[in-house]
Amino acid sequence: MSLTEALSGLESQFPLQFFLLEDSIIIQHKEADSFSNQVLSEVLLSQYLAKGVSLNKDRSVTIKPKGFNIIPGLSEPNVLASVKSLPGISSTDEFVTNLNIRGGTNDQNLILWDGIKMCQSGHFFGMISAFDPYIIHKINVIKNGTSTKLGDRVSGRIEMMLYQEPNDKVDGSAGFNLIAGSALVKTPLSKKITLQISARRSNTDLIETATYSQYFDRVFQDTEVTNSDNVADRSVINNQKFFFYDISGKLLFDLSKKDKLSASFISINNEFNFLEPAENTLLNQALERGLKQQNNAGSLRYKRQWSPRYNT
Template identity: 50%
Template sequence: MQIPRLKRFLFCIFLLFGILANAQDQDTGELSLISYLQKLESQYNVKFSFVDEDLKDLKVLPVEEAELSAILRTLEKETQLRFSKLSDRYFSITPSTTLDICGFVYDNYGQNTIPGASVEVLGSPMAVLTDMEGKFTLTNIPREAHLRIRFLGFKPRYISASELINNSDCPVLLLALNYQELEEVVVYQFLTTGISREKDGSILMNIEDFGILPGLSEPDILQTIQALPGIKSIDETVSDINIRGGTNDQNLILWDGIKMYQSGHFFGLISAFNPYLTDQVTIIKNGTSPQYGDGVSGIISMETKDEVQDGIFGGGGFNLISGDMYGHIPLSNRLAVQFSARRSVTDFLNTPTYNQFFERAFQDTEVKGNNGTDEQIDREENFYFYDFTAKVLYDINAYHKLRISAIQINNNLDYLETNQATNRTNQSLLDQTNFSFGGRLSSEWSDRFSTQINAYYTRYNLDAQNIEGNGQQTLFQNNRVLESSLKALSDYELTDELLTRNGYQFTEVGITNFTDVSQPPFMSNVKGVIRSHALFSELQFKSADQKFEFLGGARLNYLQNLGTFEEIIL
């Protein structure tokens, strides 16, 4: 019967130790301020008067002091409350109007300090930055103030000042990293103003907003094109442009829908197209529409201004190479005429600019200007170029428009070399000409159906003659290309997102290569004509939100007379 008594005794011992341990924890752990004040009231026989709402969230550590005054001073420092003595036994507790607070700012990912974070008191100019340890201190701020803590790359945090007075130590405040999903950014204008990339991958040059690239004294269409990605010129000329690594003859150059075989002056150093009457230029490097039959490497399509303007406008200019002028003259509210002209001054005015261009054009050739090293040889060159364009704009009515365009480009060189010792002369003549004209009839039959008929004729001619030894030997060469084309196409919008384009094109190309040598007698004349018929069709889809675009099509070419080239050799 002793065993049950022993169990009860041990149980009481363990229970007593647990109560003592719990009491000890309560003496050393945090207490609510209200509970601690009640303990002080019973211990020192005093009374505290306060508003429960001001003290209910505050916790403190028991103060190891014997005197009540020392305990109250410590509580004032920790809680930032004001303890006022009313009598020997009664004390009042009120919140102080200002606070002194501190804190540490860390990131919530690596728990690292954030130096340089801004801590602002909202509604006042008070603000500080955290130090290298991430610590900040603010003094004499309103008790009801709110703080904003922020740093680049983190979400801002808002906290009331009263939340930072619960502890004797400066609390740690964590900032969360700010993850922001960026929207897609599409660059439409680059290099200079007026150049933008379209959604179909083509590059559009709006000449009206056209800027001048660094290194150019005035706008030049074909020089600017060479600054685009994937477009270069191996000899830095406008007449030998390489698109995506292709050769110049693999490019399709169109002016108002007319195929051009010559694109430059001064042997490719100057563009032959007036930029001030050109409205826009489209460069296609891939995804070519099947309506274009040529252009394996790329397409350069130039369009002049196509609207009948109300008033007359124009301009002119002069540099040390050439003078030019252009204009637009409305004859009625439905009829207008455009023109441009340029003529070099190099055949009667020798300028430093012309000499630099001449040296650049004929470097590493027999033609080296007037600065030859052989004093017994006189060299004389006569070079000039010109171009002009004309366009008739006629609006038959609001739905039918007729446009007729023409362009003439010419380069001429006469080079004479005389040996004073032998009185022997050599002469070289070069004449390069491109003449083209064409017409376009555009019709809108309904809101969804439209047609277009294009026709053009192009003649390219290159004459070269070399006379050596006072006429002892003469070499004459001629290269001529004649091309005519007729194209009809229609556009029909099946839906707001779906468009179909169908058409037919007939093209006839004639080529002549003629060579005549006087000594020894030799003559060669090679002629050929190719006629082609083409049917093309394409389907274009654009999503309603304009974020997706698809273009697919096919072109069927039929060459009518292969193997019909004629060759005559004497």
């Protein structure tokens, strides 16, 4: 068999072309005569970065606290700490409530809790998230700006949504850590009415734990509360008291198969007090100084399903 016949046999078996040039053989890939288009099926990332985090078509990120793993260094799920773990989101002062999205400041973020615009998002001056993760169904995070219809924010959007479907049985949970205790109850009041309610209360006014001491030193470092020696003739008495609680809930009412009514509410409270001796006094007296914050918000929604594709 000659060399030419051998090369012809190879061309018939492989998509190659052979050319003889003096004492060399040139091999060229043979292009296909026709191309066929193939439509790829949609790819959905159900575990983006971690379990419970998914990436949507509009580049927004959805976090489901129930399926999200606990962040290292924390003893329980934390809504804002979970958001902070996403790429492009950070905190310059390491407080969970002071989030910087794509370089923006924390006051440029829009935080929505079941459609309610939140002005206060933390306890203990931003060290602890003010939102109970166990009552929240999912969190949508948009890092590339927010819709103009929501208004007055130019950075990202953090939208927390509660469960929309009624419960057919009683469900609840309770927990306790070195900062606070919490409880959650989801119960049907009738066949058409469901109540979801959660509450958290700090134990820092009852016992002083190591966790609270670390938080206290972090918040009040380089202030007159902890550095009392920097102020002449005044020393702050180690008798501080910090207390917080938050209560949130939702009432679902199925008026009919097409009509649904829901009411949401949230209450956030923070109190901090400490004692210090009165300045330039001969009496053994102490002055009480402190700060109290109280935020209450609520919403009422009515939804009508006019057709499978249209609702108001």
